Amino acid sequence: MHPRYLREAIADTPRVAVYGTLKQGFNNAHWLNDATLLGRDATPALTLYDIGPYPGAKRQRSKGITIEVYRINAHHLAQLDRLEDYRIDAPTEGEYDRQQIDTCFGLAWVYLYNPSVAGKTAIYEGGWHTPNISNVQQQR
Template identity: 35%
Template sequence: MPEPTTPSASRHVFVYGTLRRGGVRDITRLHPAPHYVGMASVAGVLYDLGPYPGVVLGGPARVTGEVYAITAELERQLDAIEEVWPQQTGEYRKQAVRVQLGQPQALSGAVELDCLVYEINPARAAGQPVITGGDWLGHLRQRP
């Protein structure tokens, strides 16, 4: 029996870097197309790894991103992009975490949702610059 593909039956993913709308790997250009849920934030520290960012989850800081409802087929594509499937490189790992929908400044009364997040291996982020403010696209606009 095939898996359901409606957004209500899908999993959710939180994207914070190149997969964000307008990013070089814009998730909205993948097929089957994801369903945009909204802006969100997650507890973590965002690192600049050159052409892409990595988040280390946890702590008091917030990282800005977007939430999408995705099908199992699209999840497999994301796993391949982040190199956690079919063979893991050890750079990223897929985690299920609770994110808060809405902008990071409006956390009181925020709606929470369980999402997949691709977290960078903390050893890979060690010594890399922290992106103050936790917003990859905002950071790119400020780069020289």
């Protein structure tokens, strides 16, 4: 049985939006193998930052970041929380915080990068590893 906070989170929002290594074709996609892909969307609510081996998203306006939205259950959410170092009792202390964003499929959980992105490359449109070079800007 999953903890109450996971059951409540899934009852409220049974979807997750992913933008990086959890997307199909990337190295962490297997975490969502038995989840249901609802489809793709582009959200202007996020800006991506190239952290190196993976991206991090901040809640900042963009021209549209490509996401995949999945229907998930409490087991998926628990696994993703561990993978993303989300800490329910101290959400700003882990590597990622889990928050909700609007998608064309309804509200979805998304993992937002907590550390500073100073000096990291910002991606304002498209996706990680496939940005349109005119939409990439070095942060200072």
